Amino acid sequence: MDLRYSESDLAFRAELRSWLADVLPTLPPKPAPDDWPARRDWDTGWQRQLFEAGYAGINWPKEYGGRGATLTEQLIYLEETTRAGAPYIGVNFVGMLHAGPTVMAEASEEQKAFHLPRILRGEEVWCQGFSEPGAGSDLASLSCKAFRDGDHYVVTGQKIWTSFAQVADWCELLVRTDASSKHKGITWLICPMDLPGIEIRPLRTIVGSSEFSEVFFDEVRVPVSQRVGDENDGWRIAMVTFSFERGTGFISDLVETDKMISELVELAKRVTRKGATAWDDVALRREIGQMQAQMDALWAMTKRNLAQAERNGVPGVGGSVVKLYYSELFQRLTDVAMRLLERASLSRDDVGQLVGSGSFVEERLRSTSFTIAAGTSQIQRNIVAERILGLPKDR
Amino acid sequence: MDFELTDDQIALQEGLRSFCSGRFPIEVVRAVEATGGIDRDRWRELADMGTFALRLAEDAGGVGLGTADAVLAFEELGRALVPGPLVWTHLAAGLVDGAATGEVVVTGIERDDASGVIEFPATADVLLILDTDGAWRVDVADLALAPLDPPLDPLTPVARLTAPLPQGAKVLDAGPAAELRLTGAALTAGQLLGISTATTDLAVAFAKERVQFDRPIGQFQALKHLMADMLTRSEVARGAVYAAGVTVDDPEVGPVARAVAAAKLTAGEAAVENTKTCVQVHGGMGYTWEVDAHLQLKRAYVLDAAFGGREHWAEAMADLAFT
Numbered sequence: 171m172d173l174r175y176s177e178s179d180l181a182f183r184a185e186l187r188s189w190l191a192d193v194l195p196t197l198p199p200k201p202a203p204d205d206w207p208a209r210r211d212w213d214t215g216w217q218r219q220l221f222e223a224g225y226a227g228i229n230w231p232k233e234y235g236g237r238g239a240t241l242t243e244q245l246i247y248l249e250e251t252t253r254a255g256a257p258y259i260g261v262n263f264v265g266m267l268h269a270g271p272t273v274m275a276e277a278s279e280e281q282k283a284f285h286l287p288r289i290l291r292g293e294e295v296w297c298q299g300f301s302e303p304g305a306g307s308d309l310a311s312l313s314c315k316a317f318r319d320g321d322h323y324v325v326t327g328q329k330i331w332t333s334f335a336q337v338a339d340w341c342e343l344l345v346r347t348d349a350s351s352k353h354k355g356i357t358w359l360i361c362p363m364d365l366p367g368i369e370i371r372p373l374r375t376i377v378g379s380s381e382f383s384e385v386f387f388d389e390v391r392v393p394v395s396q397r398v399g400d401e402n403d404g405w406r407i408a409m410v411t412f413s414f415e416r417g418t419g420f421i422s423d424l425v426e427t428d429k430m431i432s433e434l435v436e437l438a439k440r441v442t443r444k445g446a447t448a449w450d451d452v453a454l455r456r457e458i459g460q461m462q463a464q465m466d467a468l469w470a471m472t473k474r475n476l477a478q479a480e481r482n483g484v485p486g487v488g489g490s491v492v493k494l495y496y497s498e499l500f501q502r503l504t505d506v507a508m509r510l511l512e513r514a515s516l517s518r519d520d521v522g523q524l525v526g527s528g529s530f531v532e533e534r535l536r537s538t539s540f541t542i543a544a545g546t547s548q549i550q551r552n553i554v555a556e557r558i559l560g561l562p563k564d565r
Numbered sequence: 566m567d568f569e570l571t572d573d574q575i576a577l578q579e580g581l582r583s584f585c586s587g588r589f590p591i592e593v594v595r596a597v598e599a600t601g602g603i604d605r606d607r608w609r610e611l612a613d614m615g616t617f618a619l620r621l622a623e624d625a626g627g628v629g630l631g632t633a634d635a636v637l638a639f640e641e642l643g644r645a646l647v648p649g650p651l652v653w654t655h656l657a658a659g660l661v662d663g664a665a666t667g668e669v670v671v672t673g674i675e676r677d678d679a680s681g682v683i684e685f686p687a688t689a690d691v692l693l694i695l696d697t698d699g700a701w702r703v704d705v706a707d708l709a710l711a712p713l714d715p716p717l718d719p720l721t722p723v724a725r726l727t728a729p730l731p732q733g734a735k736v737l738d739a740g741p742a743a744e745l746r747l748t749g750a751a752l753t754a755g756q757l758l759g760i761s762t763a764t765t766d767l768a769v770a771f772a773k774e775r776v777q778f779d780r781p782i783g784q785f786q787a788l789k790h791l792m793a794d795m796l797t798r799s800e801v802a803r804g805a806v807y808a809a810g811v812t813v814d815d816p817e818v819g820p821v822a823r824a825v826a827a828a829k830l831t832a833g834e835a836a837v838e839n840t841k842t843c844v845q846v847h848g849g850m851g852y853t854w855e856v857d858a859h860l861q862l863k864r865a866y867v868l869d870a871a872f873g874g875r876e877h878w879a880e881a882m883a884d885l886a887f888t
C-alpha cells in the first residue's frame with residue numbers, strides 16, 4: 171500500500187493549480203439561479219475553457235478527445251478544481267458524465283463522431299429522460315411509449331424531474347417499445363429537444379429554483395437513426411449509463427463535503443453565545459471532529475477504490491457505499507449548521523456578521539435531494555445488501 | 566499512489582487468518598476465561614508467528630515489517646477475537662526483554678488514566694506506563710491491586726490499582742513514547758476493524774439461515790438495511806485504518822496523528838455499532854452467552870476505550886484539523 175503521489179502526479183497537480191489560479195479570477199460573475207440561458211452560457215463557457223486548456227473530459231479516453239488521465243490524475247483534478255472553487259460541471263453534467271460515456275460505449279460510429287466532440291467543447295447540452303411519474307426507483311416500469319412508423323419512433327408519454335431540460339439540446343430518453351416485457355421492452359434514444367410535440371414545464375424545487383422539469387411528449391417523431399443499441403435493449407444500456415457513476419463519479423461531492431466541514435468551523439467561530447464562540451464549545455468541536463474523521467476515512471476508502479479500479483477495472487465496494495455515506499454525512503453537517511445558527515437560520519441571506527449563514531441554510535435544503543437523486547438511500551441499501559452481502563431478494 | 570495491498574501483504578493477511586482459524590478457534594478463545602485471559606502456550610505460538618516482533622528490525626531479531634503490515638495482522642487477530650494484551654506486548658517488543666519472543670506478557674496504561682483499571686492483572690508480567698515524559702516499566706507483581714469482578718469482557722479480566730502507580734524504570738523518552746501511543750491506537754483500530762467485519766459476517770450468515778414467517782429473515786428489508794449499514798461502516802473504516810498504517814510508516818503522505826484519529830474513531834464506531842446490530846439481528850439468540858455476538862460486542866467496547874476512545878479522538882481531530 172502506497173499513498174505517495176508520483177512525480178508526474180505532482181507535476182500535474184502543480185500545473186493545474188497554476189492554471190486555475192490564472193483563469194478563475196477572470197471568470198464573469200455567476201448568473202442568477204433562474205436565468206437559465208445565462209446559466210447555460212456560463213457553464214458551457216467554462217467547459218470550452220477547459221477544452222482549450224486540455225482539461226476537458228479528464229476521464230474520457232484520448233481517442234474521443236479526452237485527456238485519458240489516470241484515475242489518480244482524475245482524483246487530483248476533482249480535488250483541485252473543487253478546492254479552488256472552479257465552476258461546477260453544471261448543465262454539462264449529463265453529457266459529460268452519463269450520456270457521453272454511454273455513447274462512447276454503445277453508440278454507432280456516426281453517433282460518436284457527431285456528439286462526443288460537441289459535448290467536450292461545451293456545444294451540446296444533454297438531459298436525462300429516465301424517471302417518470304409512475305417510474306422512479308422502479309425505473310424499469312416506465313411507460314412513455316414509442317411505436318415504429320417507418321423511419322421514426324413516435325413517442326408519447328411523460329418524464330419528470332428532468333434536470334436542465336429547459337436548456338438541453340438532446341435527451342437520453344428511455345422509452346417503452348414492448349409492453350409485454352418489463353426489462354426487455356425498453357429502448358434508449360437520443361432525442362433532439364427541439365422536436366415538435368415536446369413540452370417542458372419547469373418544476374419549482376425545494377430551494378425555489380427550477381433545476382428540473384416535467385417533459386411531455388405528444389406524438390414526437392424521433393428518427394430511428396437516433397436509437398442507441400438495439401430496440402428493446404435499452405435497459406442494459408441504461409445500466410451502462412448508471413455504471414459511470416461508480417469509480418470517480420462522486421469524488422467532487424466528497425471534496426465539496428470536506429470543504430463544507432471547514433466552512434462550518436469558520437461559521438462556528440463567528441457564532442457567539444454567552445460571551446464565547448460556538449467553536450469554544452467542546453461538544454460542538456467533538457461533533458465536527460467526528461465528521462471530519464468520517465470524511466477522512468471516506469476519502470481514504472476512495473483511494474482504495476481507485477487503486478482497485480486501476481488494477482481490476484472494477485472499483486472496490488462501489489458507488490453505493492460512497493453515496494450512502496457522504497450524502498448522510500453532508501446532511502448531518504448542514505443540520506449542525508442549522509442548530510448553530512438558531513434564529514439566524516431564518517434567512518437564506520447572510521445575517522449580519524455571520525458570513526456564509528445563508529449558504530448553509532440553502533445547502534440544508536438542497537442536500538435533502540442527496541439521499542433521493544441517483545437512487546435513493548433505501549435503494550442503495552438494497553443494492554449493498556443484495557449485491558454485496560448476498561442477502562436474499564425480496565421477490 | 567497504489568493504495569491496495571501488495572502480494573506480500575495479502576500473503577501476511579492470509580497467513581494470519583489461517584493461523585487464527587487453526588490455533589484460535591472460538592472454543593480456544595472462550596477457554597481462556599478460566600486461565601486469566603491468556604494461554605501461555607498459544608501466546609508463544611503467537612510470538613512464533615511474529616505477532617510481537619513484526620515491526621522490530623531484523624538485526625534485533627524482528628521481522629522488519631512496517632505498521633501498514635502490522636495493522637493487517639491485528640485486523641486478523643481482532644477478527645478471531647484472539648485474547649490478551651496483544652497491542653501492548655507488541656509495542657513492548659524491543660523495550661521489554663522477552664516481549665518479542667512471547668516469554669513475557671506486557672499490559673499497559675496511561676499514567677493519567679483516572680480509572681486505575683489494569684487488564685490481565687493475574688497473567689501479565691509487566692505493566693508499561695505511558696505519560697508525557699516517556700514510557701516506563703513496572704512489574705505487575707509490585708502493584709497493589711484490588712479485584713474487579715466480573716469484567717465487561719469475560720476474556721479481558723481486570724483489577725483496580727489501590728495505590729498510585731509507581732514511577733517505574735524508564736524505557737523510552739517522550740518523543741518516541743508519543744509515537745508509540747499513536748502506533749498503539751492504529752493497531753487497536755486494526756483489531757476493531759476485524760471485529761466489525763467478523764460481526765457483519767456473523768449477522769449475514771445467521772440472517773440467511775434463520776426462517777420466520779416462512780422466509781429467511783435476511784429477506785426482510787428492515788434487516789437488510791441494518792446490515793447494509795454494517796458493511797458501509799466497516800468499509801469506510803477500512804480506508805482510514807489502512808491509511809493510518811501507511812501514514813505511520815511514511816509521514817510524508819500526511820499528518821500521522823490526524824490519520825490515526827480518523828482510523829481509531831471510525832473503526833471504534835464500526836465495531837461498536839456493528840456488534841450491537843449483530844445482537845439485534847440474532848434476536849433472543851443474540852442475548853445468550855452461547856452465540857459469539859456478545860463476545861464481539863464486549864471486545865468492541867474494550868478496544869474502543871483503549872488508546873483513546875471516540876470522545877478523545879473526536880476532540881483531537883477538531884484540534885488537529887482546525888487549529
Ligand SMILES: Cc1cc2nc3c(=O)[nH]c(=O)nc-3n(C[C@H](O)[C@H](O)[C@H](O)COP(=O)(O)OP(=O)(O)OC[C@H]3O[C@@H](n4cnc5c(N)ncnc54)[C@H](O)[C@@H]3O)c2cc1C
Nearest residue numbers: 298299300301306307331332333539542543544545546548
Ligand atoms: C435533484 C434531483 C434531480 C433529478 N434529476 C433527474 C434527471 O435529470 N433525470 C431523471 O430521469 N431523473 C431525475 N431525478 C429523479 C430521481 O432519479 C428519482 O427521484 C429517484 O430515482 C426516486 O424516484 P421517485 O422520486 O419516483 O421516488 P419513489 O421511487 O416513489 O420513492 C419514494 C420513497 O419510497 C422509497 N422506496 C421506493 N422503492 C423502494 C424499495 N424497493 N425499497 C425501499 N424503499 C423504497 C424511496 O426510497 C423513497 O423514500 C432527479 C431527482 C432529484 C431529487
